[in-house]
Protein backbone atom coordinates (compact mmCIF):
# COMPACT_ATOMS: atom_id res chain seq x y z
CA UNK A 491 0.00 0.00 0.00
CA UNK A 492 1.30 3.44 -0.80
CA UNK A 493 1.72 5.75 2.20
CA UNK A 494 -0.56 8.40 0.64
CA UNK A 495 -3.55 6.11 0.26
CA UNK A 496 -6.02 5.12 2.94
CA UNK A 497 -6.70 1.43 3.33
CA UNK A 498 -10.24 1.67 1.93
CA UNK A 499 -8.94 2.79 -1.46
CA UNK A 500 -5.72 0.77 -1.65
CA UNK A 501 -7.45 -2.06 -3.52
CA UNK A 502 -7.26 0.02 -6.67
CA UNK A 503 -3.82 1.64 -6.36
CA UNK A 504 -1.71 1.95 -9.50
CA UNK A 505 1.59 3.54 -10.40
CA UNK A 506 1.91 5.86 -13.38
CA UNK A 507 2.69 4.26 -16.70
CA UNK A 508 6.33 4.03 -17.68
CA UNK A 509 6.80 4.44 -21.40
CA UNK A 510 8.49 1.09 -21.66
CA UNK A 511 5.60 -0.63 -19.86
CA UNK A 512 3.06 0.16 -22.58
CA UNK A 513 4.77 1.42 -25.74
CA UNK A 514 3.26 3.87 -28.24
CA UNK A 515 3.57 2.37 -31.73
CA UNK A 516 3.46 4.65 -34.78
CA UNK A 517 1.27 3.23 -37.56
CA UNK A 518 1.91 6.00 -40.14
CA UNK A 519 3.98 3.81 -42.48
CA UNK A 520 1.73 0.80 -42.07
CA UNK A 521 -1.36 2.87 -42.90
CA UNK A 522 0.43 4.43 -45.90
CA UNK A 523 1.48 1.00 -47.14
CA UNK A 524 5.19 1.90 -47.14
CA UNK A 525 7.32 -1.10 -48.16
CA UNK A 526 8.85 -2.80 -45.15
CA UNK A 527 6.38 -1.15 -42.76
CA UNK A 528 4.62 -4.38 -41.85
CA UNK A 529 7.85 -5.99 -40.68
CA UNK A 530 8.94 -2.91 -38.73
CA UNK A 531 5.65 -2.62 -36.88
CA UNK A 532 5.31 -6.38 -36.46
CA UNK A 533 8.33 -6.67 -34.25
CA UNK A 534 7.19 -3.79 -32.01
CA UNK A 535 3.68 -5.18 -31.66
CA UNK A 536 4.86 -8.70 -30.97
CA UNK A 537 7.37 -7.48 -28.36
CA UNK A 538 4.68 -5.54 -26.48
CA UNK A 539 2.14 -8.34 -26.90
CA UNK A 540 4.49 -10.92 -25.45
CA UNK A 541 5.58 -8.73 -22.55
CA UNK A 542 2.40 -6.98 -21.36
CA UNK A 543 -0.27 -7.61 -23.99
CA UNK A 544 -1.02 -3.88 -24.35
CA UNK A 545 0.22 -1.13 -26.66
CA UNK A 546 -0.98 2.28 -27.80
CA UNK A 547 -1.16 3.14 -31.51
CA UNK A 548 -0.83 6.63 -32.98
CA UNK A 549 -1.22 7.86 -36.57
CA UNK A 550 -3.85 5.19 -37.11
CA UNK A 551 -5.47 7.25 -39.87
CA UNK A 552 -8.97 7.57 -38.38
CA UNK A 553 -10.21 11.10 -39.11
CA UNK A 554 -10.77 13.20 -35.97
CA UNK A 555 -14.28 14.07 -37.19
CA UNK A 556 -15.20 10.36 -37.22
CA UNK A 557 -13.89 9.91 -33.68
CA UNK A 558 -15.61 13.08 -32.46
CA UNK A 559 -18.91 12.04 -34.06
CA UNK A 560 -18.87 8.63 -32.37
CA UNK A 561 -17.84 10.12 -29.02
CA UNK A 562 -20.56 12.75 -29.13
CA UNK A 563 -23.23 10.19 -30.03
CA UNK A 564 -22.08 7.95 -27.15
CA UNK A 565 -22.36 10.79 -24.63
CA UNK A 566 -25.78 11.78 -25.91
CA UNK A 567 -26.96 8.20 -25.71
CA UNK A 568 -25.85 7.59 -22.12
CA UNK A 569 -27.41 10.90 -21.05
CA UNK A 570 -30.87 9.61 -22.08
CA UNK A 571 -33.22 8.65 -19.22
CA UNK A 572 -32.88 5.01 -18.12
CA UNK A 573 -36.45 4.22 -19.19
CA UNK A 574 -35.64 5.30 -22.75
CA UNK A 575 -32.46 3.20 -22.89
CA UNK A 576 -34.39 0.28 -21.37
CA UNK A 577 -36.55 0.11 -24.54
CA UNK A 578 -33.71 -1.84 -26.18
CA UNK A 579 -32.56 -4.02 -23.24
CA UNK A 580 -29.55 -6.25 -23.58
CA UNK A 581 -30.37 -9.76 -24.81
CA UNK A 582 -28.45 -13.03 -24.94
CA UNK A 583 -27.16 -12.10 -28.37
CA UNK A 584 -25.22 -9.40 -26.54
CA UNK A 585 -27.02 -6.50 -28.21
CA UNK A 586 -28.62 -3.46 -26.57
CA UNK A 587 -28.40 -1.57 -23.28
CA UNK A 588 -27.05 -3.12 -20.12
CA UNK A 589 -27.85 -1.26 -16.90
CA UNK A 590 -25.29 -0.90 -14.15
CA UNK A 591 -25.14 -3.98 -11.93
CA UNK A 592 -25.55 -6.56 -14.70
CA UNK A 593 -21.86 -7.27 -15.27
CA UNK A 594 -20.27 -9.33 -12.54
CA UNK A 595 -16.97 -10.50 -13.88
CA UNK A 596 -15.73 -14.00 -13.21
CA UNK A 597 -14.15 -14.23 -9.77
CA UNK A 598 -14.84 -10.62 -8.72
CA UNK A 599 -16.31 -9.68 -5.33
CA UNK A 600 -19.09 -7.48 -6.56
CA UNK A 601 -20.78 -6.20 -9.70
CA UNK A 602 -19.21 -3.56 -11.93
CA UNK A 603 -20.33 0.08 -11.98
CA UNK A 604 -20.23 0.30 -15.76
CA UNK A 605 -23.22 0.71 -18.05
CA UNK A 606 -22.90 -0.61 -21.63
CA UNK A 607 -24.47 -0.41 -25.06
CA UNK A 608 -23.54 -3.47 -27.15
CA UNK A 609 -23.69 -3.87 -30.91
CA UNK A 610 -22.10 -5.97 -33.63
CA UNK A 611 -21.94 -6.35 -37.41
CA UNK A 612 -24.78 -4.84 -39.43
CA UNK A 613 -24.48 -7.58 -42.05
CA UNK A 614 -23.36 -11.17 -42.05
CA UNK A 615 -21.91 -13.28 -44.82
CA UNK A 616 -24.73 -15.32 -46.44
CA UNK A 617 -23.26 -18.56 -45.11
CA UNK A 618 -23.84 -17.24 -41.58
CA UNK A 619 -27.37 -15.95 -42.07
CA UNK A 620 -28.63 -19.51 -41.58
CA UNK A 621 -27.04 -19.47 -38.13
CA UNK A 622 -29.18 -16.61 -36.86
CA UNK A 623 -31.22 -17.95 -33.96
CA UNK A 624 -28.96 -21.02 -33.75
CA UNK A 625 -25.72 -19.31 -32.87
CA UNK A 626 -26.90 -16.60 -30.49
CA UNK A 627 -24.00 -14.29 -31.32
CA UNK A 628 -24.93 -14.17 -35.01
CA UNK A 629 -27.68 -11.63 -34.55
CA UNK A 630 -29.27 -8.37 -35.58
CA UNK A 631 -28.40 -5.14 -33.84
CA UNK A 632 -30.95 -3.40 -31.65
CA UNK A 633 -30.42 0.33 -32.24
CA UNK A 634 -32.41 2.99 -30.40
CA UNK A 635 -33.42 4.41 -33.77
CA UNK A 636 -36.66 5.94 -32.58
CA UNK A 637 -35.33 7.72 -29.53
CA UNK A 638 -31.79 8.44 -30.68
CA UNK A 639 -31.07 7.88 -34.40
CA UNK A 640 -27.67 9.61 -34.14
CA UNK A 641 -26.23 6.57 -32.39
CA UNK A 642 -26.37 4.25 -35.37
CA UNK A 643 -25.57 7.03 -37.82
CA UNK A 644 -22.46 8.31 -36.05
CA UNK A 645 -21.13 5.08 -34.59
CA UNK A 646 -21.01 2.94 -37.72
CA UNK A 647 -18.42 5.08 -39.56
CA UNK A 648 -16.14 4.75 -36.54
CA UNK A 649 -16.80 1.01 -36.35
CA UNK A 650 -15.79 0.58 -40.01
CA UNK A 651 -12.60 2.54 -39.47
CA UNK A 652 -11.65 0.54 -36.39
CA UNK A 653 -12.03 -2.68 -38.32
CA UNK A 654 -9.74 -1.30 -41.02
CA UNK A 655 -7.08 -0.48 -38.40
CA UNK A 656 -7.66 -3.84 -36.70
CA UNK A 657 -7.05 -5.64 -40.00
CA UNK A 658 -3.72 -3.84 -40.43
CA UNK A 659 -2.66 -4.69 -36.88
CA UNK A 660 -3.53 -8.34 -37.39
CA UNK A 661 -1.55 -8.50 -40.63
CA UNK A 662 1.46 -7.23 -38.67
CA UNK A 663 0.84 -9.71 -35.86
CA UNK A 664 0.65 -12.56 -38.40
CA UNK A 665 3.97 -11.52 -39.93
CA UNK A 666 5.47 -11.14 -36.46
CA UNK A 667 4.48 -14.74 -35.72
CA UNK A 668 6.06 -15.95 -38.95
CA UNK A 669 2.85 -16.43 -40.93
CA UNK A 670 1.68 -14.74 -44.12
CA UNK A 671 0.22 -11.24 -43.78
CA UNK A 672 -3.21 -12.64 -44.77
CA UNK A 673 -3.34 -15.37 -42.10
CA UNK A 674 -6.10 -13.63 -40.17
CA UNK A 675 -7.83 -12.09 -43.21
CA UNK A 676 -8.93 -15.55 -44.32
CA UNK A 677 -10.55 -16.00 -40.93
CA UNK A 678 -12.19 -12.56 -40.93
CA UNK A 679 -14.56 -12.85 -43.89
CA UNK A 680 -17.53 -11.90 -41.66
CA UNK A 681 -15.93 -11.02 -38.35
CA UNK A 682 -17.82 -11.21 -35.10
CA UNK A 683 -16.39 -7.79 -34.09
CA UNK A 684 -18.50 -6.84 -31.09
CA UNK A 685 -18.60 -3.28 -29.87
CA UNK A 686 -19.26 -1.76 -26.47
CA UNK A 687 -19.94 1.82 -25.55
CA UNK A 688 -19.04 2.02 -21.88
CA UNK A 689 -20.11 4.60 -19.31
CA UNK A 690 -18.43 4.79 -15.91
CA UNK A 691 -20.04 6.94 -13.22
CA UNK A 692 -17.74 8.53 -10.66
CA UNK A 693 -16.84 6.03 -7.94
CA UNK A 694 -18.43 7.00 -4.64
CA UNK A 695 -17.04 6.45 -1.13
CA UNK A 696 -19.50 3.57 -0.79
CA UNK A 697 -18.18 1.96 -4.00
CA UNK A 698 -14.67 2.30 -2.66
CA UNK A 699 -15.59 0.82 0.72
CA UNK A 700 -17.09 -2.19 -1.06
CA UNK A 701 -14.03 -2.49 -3.34
CA UNK A 702 -16.15 -1.98 -6.42
CA UNK A 703 -14.59 -1.22 -9.79
CA UNK A 704 -15.94 0.43 -12.91
CA UNK A 705 -14.73 -2.76 -14.50
CA UNK A 706 -13.22 -5.44 -12.24
CA UNK A 707 -9.91 -7.11 -13.15
CA UNK A 708 -10.39 -9.25 -16.26
CA UNK A 709 -8.83 -10.37 -19.50
CA UNK A 710 -10.66 -9.77 -22.78
CA UNK A 711 -12.21 -12.83 -24.39
CA UNK A 712 -11.41 -12.34 -28.06
CA UNK A 713 -8.44 -11.77 -30.33
CA UNK A 714 -7.67 -8.04 -30.38
CA UNK A 715 -9.37 -5.14 -28.56
CA UNK A 716 -9.15 -1.57 -29.83
CA UNK A 717 -10.15 1.00 -27.23
CA UNK A 718 -10.89 4.69 -27.45
CA UNK A 719 -10.74 6.18 -23.96
CA UNK A 720 -11.54 9.75 -22.98
CA UNK A 721 -9.06 11.95 -21.11
CA UNK A 722 -10.28 11.08 -17.59
CA UNK A 723 -8.03 8.06 -17.09
CA UNK A 724 -8.82 5.04 -14.95
CA UNK A 725 -7.67 2.08 -17.04
CA UNK A 726 -5.00 0.04 -15.26
CA UNK A 727 -2.94 -2.87 -16.59
CA UNK A 728 -1.01 -5.45 -14.61
CA UNK A 729 2.63 -5.64 -15.62
CA UNK A 730 4.96 -8.61 -15.55
CA UNK A 731 6.06 -7.99 -12.00
CA UNK A 732 2.46 -7.91 -10.80
CA UNK A 733 2.19 -4.12 -10.36
CA UNK A 734 -0.83 -2.25 -11.68
CA UNK A 735 0.18 0.51 -14.06
CA UNK A 736 -2.14 3.30 -15.20
CA UNK A 737 -2.71 3.34 -18.97
CA UNK A 738 -2.73 7.12 -18.99
CA UNK A 739 -4.79 8.67 -21.80
CA UNK A 740 -2.62 9.91 -24.67
CA UNK A 741 -4.45 12.21 -27.11
CA UNK A 742 -4.75 10.83 -30.63
CA UNK A 743 -4.07 7.23 -29.65
CA UNK A 744 -6.03 4.01 -29.33
CA UNK A 745 -5.19 1.44 -26.68
CA UNK A 746 -4.90 -2.07 -28.13
CA UNK A 747 -4.71 -5.33 -26.24
CA UNK A 748 -4.47 -9.03 -26.87
CA UNK A 749 -7.42 -11.17 -25.77
CA UNK A 750 -7.73 -14.76 -24.55
CA UNK A 751 -8.41 -16.23 -27.98
CA UNK A 752 -5.18 -14.88 -29.42
CA UNK A 753 -3.32 -16.01 -26.33
CA UNK A 754 -4.71 -19.47 -26.98
CA UNK A 755 -4.15 -19.32 -30.75
CA UNK A 756 -0.52 -18.26 -30.20
CA UNK A 757 -0.02 -21.12 -27.75
CA UNK A 758 0.38 -18.56 -24.93
CA UNK A 759 3.13 -16.67 -26.75
CA UNK A 760 1.10 -13.44 -26.77
CA UNK A 761 -0.20 -12.29 -23.42
CA UNK A 762 -3.87 -11.70 -22.68
CA UNK A 763 -3.29 -9.51 -19.71
CA UNK A 764 -5.36 -8.53 -16.70
CA UNK A 765 -6.72 -4.99 -16.68
CA UNK A 766 -9.39 -3.06 -14.78
CA UNK A 767 -11.01 0.36 -14.64
CA UNK A 768 -11.66 2.64 -11.69
CA UNK A 769 -12.97 6.12 -12.30
CA UNK A 770 -11.59 8.44 -9.64
CA UNK A 771 -11.42 11.45 -11.96
CA UNK A 772 -14.48 13.15 -10.51
CA UNK A 773 -15.98 13.19 -14.05
CA UNK A 774 -18.12 10.68 -15.89
CA UNK A 775 -15.83 8.49 -17.99
CA UNK A 776 -16.67 7.12 -21.45
CA UNK A 777 -14.91 4.61 -23.68
CA UNK A 778 -15.55 2.64 -26.85
CA UNK A 779 -14.14 -0.90 -26.84
CA UNK A 780 -14.27 -2.94 -30.04
CA UNK A 781 -13.39 -6.60 -29.79
CA UNK A 782 -12.07 -7.37 -33.26
CA UNK A 783 -12.78 -11.08 -33.34
CA UNK A 784 -12.84 -13.52 -36.27
CA UNK A 785 -15.68 -15.24 -38.10
CA UNK A 786 -17.85 -17.07 -35.55
CA UNK A 787 -17.18 -20.34 -37.34
CA UNK A 788 -13.41 -19.81 -37.60
CA UNK A 789 -11.40 -22.49 -35.83
CA UNK A 790 -8.74 -21.36 -33.40
CA UNK A 791 -5.96 -23.90 -33.37
CA UNK A 792 -2.36 -23.26 -32.31
CA UNK A 793 -1.22 -25.72 -34.95
CA UNK A 794 -2.44 -23.36 -37.69
CA UNK A 795 -0.31 -20.56 -36.22
CA UNK A 796 2.78 -22.72 -36.47
CA UNK A 797 2.93 -24.65 -33.21
CA UNK A 798 3.59 -28.23 -34.25
CA UNK A 799 1.35 -31.11 -33.33
CA UNK A 800 2.12 -32.28 -29.82
CA UNK A 801 3.27 -28.81 -28.74
CA UNK A 802 -0.18 -27.19 -28.68
CA UNK A 803 -1.50 -26.33 -25.23
CA UNK A 804 -5.13 -26.23 -26.41
CA UNK A 805 -7.39 -28.26 -28.69
CA UNK A 806 -9.09 -26.45 -31.58
CA UNK A 807 -12.27 -24.50 -30.72
CA UNK A 808 -14.57 -22.28 -32.76
CA UNK A 809 -14.65 -18.57 -32.00
CA UNK A 810 -18.36 -18.70 -31.30
CA UNK A 811 -18.14 -21.56 -28.80
CA UNK A 812 -15.33 -19.89 -26.93
CA UNK A 813 -16.89 -16.41 -26.69
CA UNK A 814 -20.31 -17.74 -25.82
CA UNK A 815 -18.86 -19.80 -22.97
CA UNK A 816 -17.19 -16.69 -21.53
CA UNK A 817 -20.30 -14.51 -21.85
CA UNK A 818 -22.34 -17.01 -19.88
CA UNK A 819 -19.96 -16.70 -16.95
CA UNK A 820 -19.76 -12.90 -16.93
CA UNK A 821 -23.16 -11.34 -17.66
CA UNK A 822 -26.33 -11.79 -15.69
CA UNK A 823 -28.67 -11.70 -18.71
CA UNK A 824 -27.46 -15.24 -19.44
CA UNK A 825 -28.14 -16.40 -15.92
CA UNK A 826 -31.71 -15.09 -15.68
CA UNK A 827 -33.05 -16.91 -18.70
CA UNK A 828 -32.64 -13.76 -20.79
CA UNK A 829 -34.44 -13.62 -24.10
CA UNK A 830 -32.49 -14.50 -27.19
CA UNK A 831 -32.99 -12.15 -30.15
Ligand SMILES: O=C(O)CCC(=O)C(=O)O
Pocket residue numbers: 686688705710717719725765766767776777778779
Ligand atom coordinates in the same frame (compact mmCIF):
# COMPACT_ATOMS: atom_id res chain seq x y z
O1 LIG B 1 -13.11 1.26 -20.68
C1 LIG B 1 -11.94 0.86 -20.64
O2 LIG B 1 -10.99 1.62 -20.50
C2 LIG B 1 -11.64 -0.60 -20.73
C3 LIG B 1 -12.85 -1.44 -20.95
C4 LIG B 1 -12.55 -2.89 -20.94
O3 LIG B 1 -11.55 -3.34 -20.45
C5 LIG B 1 -13.48 -3.81 -21.59
O4 LIG B 1 -14.58 -3.37 -21.97
O5 LIG B 1 -13.12 -4.98 -21.77
Ligand SMILES: [Fe+2]
Pocket residue numbers: 708709710765
Ligand atom coordinates in the same frame (compact mmCIF):
# COMPACT_ATOMS: atom_id res chain seq x y z
FE1 LIG C 1 -11.23 -5.32 -21.15
